[in-house]
Amino acid sequence: MSEQLTLYTAKICPYAQRTEIALAEADARFTRYEIDLRNKPEWYLPKVPAIAYGGPQVPPDQPSPESVKLNESLVLVEFVADLYPNSGILPKDPVLRAKARLFIDAVSNKFSPANFSVVHNDGDPEQLVQALEHLQSLLPPTGFAVGEYSLADIAIAPFLGRLHLNLANDLGGFPEGKGEGERILKLLQSPKLARFQEYTKALLDRPSFVATFDKDHILQSGKRRFAELRAKKYGA
Amino acid sequence: MSEQLTLYTAKICPYAQRTEIALAEADARFTRYEIDLRNKPEWYLPKVPAIAYGGPQVPPDQPSPESVKLNESLVLVEFVADLYPNSGILPKDPVLRAKARLFIDAVSNKFSPANFSVVHNDGDPEQLVQALEHLQSLLPPTGFAVGEYSLADIAIAPFLGRLHLNLANDLGGFPEGKGEGERILKLLQSPKLARFQEYTKALLDRPSFVATFDKDHILQSGKRRFAELRAKKYGA
Numbered sequence A, B: 001m002s003e004q005l006t007l008y009t010a011k012i013c014p015y016a017q018r019t020e021i022a023l024a025e026a027d028a029r030f031t032r033y034e035i036d037l038r039n040k041p042e043w044y045l046p047k048v049p050a051i052a053y054g055g056p057q058v059p060p061d062q063p064s065p066e067s068v069k070l071n072e073s074l075v076l077v078e079f080v081a082d083l084y085p086n087s088g089i090l091p092k093d094p095v096l097r098a099k100a101r102l103f104i105d106a107v108s109n110k111f112s113p114a115n116f117s118v119v120h121n122d123g124d125p126e127q128l129v130q131a132l133e134h135l136q137s138l139l140p141p142t143g144f145a146v147g148e149y150s151l152a153d154i155a156i157a158p159f160l161g162r163l164h165l166n167l168a169n170d171l172g173g174f175p176e177g178k179g180e181g182e183r184i185l186k187l188l189q190s191p192k193l194a195r196f197q198e199y200t201k202a203l204l205d206r207p208s209f210v211a212t213f214d215k216d217h218i219l220q221s222g223k224r225r226f227a228e229l230r231a232k233k234y235g236a
């Protein structure tokens, strides 16, 4: 892989972190360009994350019309896996690949809506517990989603990292200072989710996750964002 | 690939046809088992389509616990592409693969909701035209979604086949006999969709599509199904 690769990303965005983890697992050389999502530069049109691939070497804030522009985080993760077959994030065995993609399907269609509801406080946190039990039922007895670390794990890790960080800091769409963050966190620590908790710990300890998760930055952004959401929901 | 492969499928189901087209493109040897979706056998639990892969040779209505069970049509299409690299349905070039997956993303998130609205008559058909214009904007000047026939084309063809067949026979959630099927068909034949029409024709002429699209069966099932939907919506 000798073409240039520029990643347009934002530390706060879990979708963008998926792509960053994939690039870290691949030991890829790339240009990282942080987009301020609250103050997007005028020349930047697509969503975050996006990759500009190939074309001439140019400053990232002057993307060349000759580079290929790609987006959608899960497409980008597969793209990185294809560019870097040695990253190991795409299993070699077709059955394991299919299982990884089925896990991702459950993340997108079962976990994500339940997680979104908890974050915005417009649903029963018990639905999140059920979604996690379902994901847990897909896990092998040990290891990651399909054994070795793969794109399946990359799909969920950024969301679990933010969920735990926010709840531990009483951040969410629920009212502040009523112990609601702690209460939801306790639900997630239920013994019936023991295997999923072990899995979550392994995800959040993974060096490629740690290297792409700027805890302080995400926490500060979260404080601002949830203060705004709460003001809208419950008055200032 | 020497493991046994059994496909549980239904002629009327566009999702199932995706998997059948992929298997046809791959010239795969497999056991095809038709599930009557209106009268599902008790032993059959998953959704259609599903693949049972590996394990001992068993009658399809007595699936072995030793075979791997996989579902989700797009996952199955990728699985077939991985089992049969010579099928050609997964482009070799990572950029073309990413473009194929972006096209599929647009099919799932833009085309499908608009198509569903037209079929059930609870939305403006103009939204479908806009979705098709968007897909058209992703097409290269000639050929299929990313040039050579690929999983991107497989993702949309079964839906376009059913849409055209139904509209041409005045079948849909709209009232019968008012020319509504013809009116929507005319919208799709607008000159601004010329490239998409050419693409649709190539999709529906593809031998793997023709071989897996039982027009009479689908039309008869559609007549029954839309009669029921219309009775529910507009009274008997």
Ligand SMILES: [Ca+2]
Pocket (backbone or CB within 6 Å): A025, A026, A086, A087, A088, A089
């Ligand atoms: Ca690795």
